[in-house]
Amino acid sequence: MAATQEEIVAGLAEIVNEIAGIPVEDVQLDKSFTDDLDVDSLSMVEVVVAAEERFDVKIPDEDVKNLKTVGDATEYILKHQG
Amino acid sequence: MPKIKPAKGAPYARILGVGGYRPTRVVPNEVILERIDSSDEWIRSRSGIETRHWASPEETVAAMSVEASGKAIAGAGIDASQIGAVVVSTVSHFSQTPAIATEIADRLGTNKAAAFDISAGCAGFGYGLTLAKGMVVEGSAEYVLVIGVERLSDLTDLEDRATAFLFGDGAGAVVVGPSQEPAIGPTVWGSEGDKAQTIKQTVSWDRFHTGDVSELPVDSEGNIKFPAITQEGQAVFRWAVFEMAKVAQQALDAAGISSDDLDVFIPHQANVRIIDSMVKTLKLPEHVTVARDIRTTGNTSAASIPLAMERLLATGEAKSGDTALVIGFGAGLVYAATVVTLP
Numbered sequence: 434m435a436a437t438q439e440e441i442v443a444g445l446a447e448i449v450n451e452i453a454g455i456p457v458e459d460v461q462l463d464k465s466f467t468d469d470l471d472v473d474s475l476s477m478v479e480v481v482v483a484a485e486e487r488f489d490v491k492i493p494d495e496d497v498k499n500l501k502t503v504g505d506a507t508e509y510i511l512k513h514q515g
Numbered sequence: 516m517p518k519i520k521p522a523k524g525a526p527y528a529r530i531l532g533v534g535g536y537r538p539t540r541v542v543p544n545e546v547i548l549e550r551i552d553s554s555d556e557w558i559r560s561r562s563g564i565e566t567r568h569w570a571s572p573e574e575t576v577a578a579m580s581v582e583a584s585g586k587a588i589a590g591a592g593i594d595a596s597q598i599g600a601v602v603v604s605t606v607s608h609f610s611q612t613p614a615i616a617t618e619i620a621d622r623l624g625t626n627k628a629a630a631f632d633i634s635a636g637c638a639g640f641g642y643g644l645t646l647a648k649g650m651v652v653e654g655s656a657e658y659v660l661v662i663g664v665e666r667l668s669d670l671t672d673l674e675d676r677a678t679a680f681l682f683g684d685g686a687g688a689v690v691v692g693p694s695q696e697p698a699i700g701p702t703v704w705g706s707e708g709d710k711a712q713t714i715k716q717t718v719s720w721d722r723f724h725t726g727d728v729s730e731l732p733v734d735s736e737g738n739i740k741f742p743a744i745t746q747e748g749q750a751v752f753r754w755a756v757f758e759m760a761k762v763a764q765q766a767l768d769a770a771g772i773s774s775d776d777l778d779v780f781i782p783h784q785a786n787v788r789i790i791d792s793m794v795k796t797l798k799l800p801e802h803v804t805v806a807r808d809i810r811t812t813g814n815t816s817a818a819s820i821p822l823a824m825e826r827l828l829a830t831g832e833a834k835s836g837d838t839a840l841v842i843g844f845g846a847g848l849v850y851a852a853t854v855v856t857l858p
Contacts, residue, residue, distance in 0.1 A: 475561065475788050478753045494750040 435514050436488055441507045448483045452476050462504035470503075480506075489515040522654030525693030528647065530858045531593070531658075534586025535825035536579045536686045537812065538568040544680060551676040558680045563787020567683030567813030569668040576608045579686035580619045580664045583821070587660065588623070590858060591690035595623045598690070599656025601630040602646055604639025604817040606846070607666045608632065619662065629656065636714070637783045637845025638704070639663050639817030640687070641853060644841075645702040647691035658692040663817030672717065672743035674734055681786075682744065683813025687821025689858070700770030700854035703762050707848045710754065714746040714846035744846070755789045755844055759852075760796035763842045766852035777803050778837035779827060779857065783844055784809035784819035804832050816845060824857065833857055 436444065446460035453472050466472040472480060477500075481492050484506065490513045492500075500506045543566050544555045558564060570579065580603065588595055601623075603616040616630035635642040640663040647659035667682035691699075718731060720742065732740045763782075767774060780803050782790050787809055794805055808823035815822060820841050827833035835857055842852035 473561065474749055475752050475786075478749050478756070479792060482753065482757055494747070494753065497749055 436510070438507055438511060441488065441510050442503065444487050445480070445484060445503055445506060448480055448487065452479045452483065460503055462502065462507060464503050465501055466503070466506075467501075484510060524652045524654030525657070526652075527694040527697045527699070528651035528691050529694035529696075529698030530644075530689045530855055531692045532587040532590025532690045532858050533821055533825045533828065534583045534588075534590060534688050535818075535822045536582035536586075537822070538570040538574045538579070538684050540569050540571060541566050542569050547673070547680045550673045551679050553676050553680070561786075561788065562681060563790075563807065563810050564680055564813050566811050568685055570666050570684040574666075574684070576605060576615055576664050576666055576686075577618050577622065579666075579684070580615070580662045580688065581622050583664070583686035583688040584619065584623055584660055584662060586825075587688040587690050591658070591692065593658055593690065593692070596626045598623070598625045598628045598658045598660050600647070600650055600659045601625065601628050601662070602643040602659060603630075603632045603662045603664060604635055604643045605632060605664045606634060606636060606639075606816060607670055608664075609669070616662075623660075628660075635817070635849050635851070636847055637785065637814075637816045637819065638843035638847070638849040638851045640820040641702065641704060641841065641843040641851025642849070644689070644691065644699065644853065644855075645704065645851060648699045648702075651691055651693055658690055660688060660690055661821075662686060662688040663815075663819070663821055665816045665818050667744065667814070667816060670716070670742065670744045672740060672745070675743065675745070677748060678743070678745060681814050683815045685812060685815045685818045685822050687815075687818045687825060689821055689824075698856035700766065700772070702851055702853045703766040703769055704851035705849070710750070710848045712747075713750045713754070713848065714744065716742045717745050718742045752786070752789060754848065755785060756792040756796060759842060759844045759850060760793050762844075762850055762852050763793065763797055763840060766842065766854055767840060770854035772838060772840075772854050774799050774803065776838060777840055777854075779804045779806070779833045779839035781806040781820055781823050781827070781839055781841045783842065784812060784823055785814050785845070817843075819843075828857065
């Protein structure tokens with residue numbers, strides 16, 4: 434069953450917490466991965482790969498650069514999840 | 516029909532000796548920062564690199580190779596005249612022909628050993644090792660010298676903040692020879708040419724002789740830039756960590772080795788973040804020693820694995836007889852992984 438927006442944000446929060454050590458409550462829709470959450474370009478790749486597995490979605494390299502905020506990623510996953 | 520007599524090879528092959536050469540000049544991040552807007556902390560956190568070695572004009576590809584090879588030959592306990600073939604992997608020998616391997620074979624005092632260069636980027640050591648193993652077992656050479664050597668400082672754009680800090684120079688060499696026991700596992704290797712654009716040279720050489728230089732990239736002073744290595748960082752990172760972890764696991768499986776049996780992991784020294792993520796993805800046990808020579812050597816492409824191997828043995832972090840997983844991956848894209856017994 435497809436994940437809801439809430440479930441996706443919660444999932445991303447867990448992933449970001451595991452990879453970058455950011456408290457889950459800091460991961461909000463309007464937060465920028467690089468500017469607010471200290472997720473650098475390489476950690477972002479790890480976040481993307483973990484999100485792909487968790488939400489059964491493919492996020493090609495050329496799309497990763499458009500995912501600036503948690504909201505961008507959530508919307509992308511909502512639209513593309515299997 | 517006459518019967519063709521085959522060569523008589525050894526039952527198996529092993530690495531008998533390893534040697535390395537690091538250029539005298541040590542270049543700290545502060546020197547890199549003179550040309551790019553970045554910071555020591557940024558470079559360390561993205562790559563793990565603190566210092567790298569840059570070669571002087573005298574430290575040529577051949578000179579560095581001869582130094583590294585001399586140590587490998589001494590370690591193997593053989594004489595240079597016993598070497599039947601010299602395989603050199605490099606992307607930074609700037610004379611198209613002849614191959615640099617022939618000069619190296621001559622300077623080492625081999626007895627007219629077969630000598631040739633291969634181009635397999637950062638997988639070059641594994642490609643060379645695989646060729647060497649084949650030659651020893653097939654019988655076309657009793658001892659084969661495999662050299663990975665680079666002067667990547669010559670192919671670095673010092674004004675590109677994404678790569679200026681990344682590359683280093685050096686040479687690593689191993690002698691491969693006969694063994695009564697298997698000591699080099701099956702190679703898992705391949706290429707993915709559909710991803711050729713992810714790591715490449717900025718401008719091809721033939722652009723320089725067409726006469727029209729108007730579109731060639733120029734530096735901040737207006738001088739035409741020498742070609743440099745450029746890469747798509749995120750795409751390469753994803754491929755290296757997640758696809759290469761699978762290849763590394765396949766190499767373990769092909770050799771019948773579990774990660775519990777493994778003593779040492781020597782991945783290509785591309786970036787410490789790639790190394791750390793691979794270790795995590797492979798779930799390597801705590802007891803496995805992981806090479807992180809990149810911190811003080813930078814990315815030396817084909818030279819990185821033998822250089823890291825030599826350092827682990829020299830510092831005592833690894834010892835002769837240890838079982839090591841080696842994996843190289845890079846421009847092509849190409850890759851090669853195998854399990855070896857350390858010399």
